[in-house]
Amino acid sequence: MNNAYQSQYERVTKCLEIIRSKTDFVPKVAVVLGSGLGDFAEEIDIKATVNYSEIEGFPQSTVPGHKGRFVFGYINDVPVVAMQGRVHFYEGYPISDVVLPVRLMHAMGAEYLFLSNAAGGIGDGFKAGNLMMITDHISTFVPNPLIGPNEEKFGTRFPDMSNVYRKDLQNIIRECAADLKIPLKEGIYIQLSGPSYESPAEIRMCKMLGASAVGMSTVVEAIAANHMGMKVLGVSLITNLAAGISEVPLSHEEVQQAADEAGPRFKALVKAVITKINE
Numbered sequence: 008m009n010n011a012y013q014s015q016y017e018r019v020t021k022c023l024e025i026i027r028s029k030t031d032f033v034p035k036v037a038v039v040l041g042s043g044l045g046d047f048a049e050e051i052d053i054k055a056t057v058n059y060s061e062i063e064g065f066p067q068s069t070v071p072g073h074k075g076r077f078v079f080g081y082i083n084d085v086p087v088v089a090m091q092g093r094v095h096f097y098e099g100y101p102i103s104d105v106v107l108p109v110r111l112m113h114a115m116g117a118e119y120l121f122l123s124n125a126a127g128g129i130g131d132g133f134k135a136g137n138l139m140m141i142t143d144h145i146s147t148f149v150p151n152p153l154i155g156p157n158e159e160k161f162g163t164r165f166p167d168m169s170n171v172y173r174k175d176l177q178n179i180i181r182e183c184a185a186d187l188k189i190p191l192k193e194g195i196y197i198q199l200s201g202p203s204y205e206s207p208a209e210i211r212m213c214k215m216l217g218a219s220a221v222g223m224s225t226v227v228e229a230i231a232a233n234h235m236g237m238k239v240l241g242v243s244l245i246t247n248l249a250a251g252i253s254e255v256p257l258s259h260e261e262v263q264q265a266a267d268e269a270g271p272r273f274k275a276l277v278k279a280v281i282t283k284i285n286e
């Protein structure tokens with residue numbers, strides 16, 4: 008038996024105890040704020056915040072531009088918890104740590120998980136600044152977060168992944184984008200480990216596999232959430248064209264700049280979708 012995995016449920020329970028010593032807020036929707044959505048917290052009628060550093064045993068984010076805290080509050084009347092700053096596999100954490108925050112937000116009461124990220128665009132006609140609704144994912148190139156003894160309290164050993172990004176929720180995202188007149192791409196997101204950006208050959212591979220966007224997060228979180236029965240939504244902000252499609256070398260600054268520019272559109276869409284989920 009692998010004790011590290013066995014202790015996951017206990018770890019989540021311990022983290023939850025710390026959260027509960029600070030706030031009794033029960034969220035309905037959990038939101039993971041990727042680059043470009045960091046200041047989404049400004050849209051929330053904030054009731055409480057908890058810094059990751061206050062939670063013993065919780066992995067700490069080390070990426071520049073990523074804050075590390077949970078924000079609890081309301082979007083219109085919907086109780087939400089937002090993660091300002093997530094943990095990435097490339098920071099050196101085991102994949103079970105990368106998904107611990109999602110497990111914790113589920114333990115807090117969240118039924119929905121809204122995942123967002125910055126991604127490189129691969130799909131035909133994609134441009135920097137596009138928003139892409141995630142309709143499916145490819146996880147093959149990163150470790151599966153469910154490897155290890157299965158913890159039945161979280162979910163079943165062999166969970167189905169045929170409808171992770173549920174069709175009814177995809178329809179809500181489409182409707183909200185149309186109402187807001189925000190053009191919306193759709194496609195498959197592939198998670199690679201990073202932290203180096205991909206080579207042009209790797210991007211050609213991703214394209215052959217059917218991916219429209221590439222990034223370094225999200226899929227493992229979606230798998231863990233689906234394992235626990237959470238309803239998952241995902242939107243990528245295309246911050247750049249992927250390597251080999253872009254004519255210029257990729258840089259974190261370019262990604263950050265595009266994320267800042269598209270931030271208001273991204274925020275408006277996420278806010279509208281969360282409001283509509285609750286109707």
Ligand code: HPA
Nearest residue numbers: 125126127221222223249
């Ligand atoms: N590749 C991987 N991750 C990314 C990219 C990219 O081109 N852009 C933003 N995140």
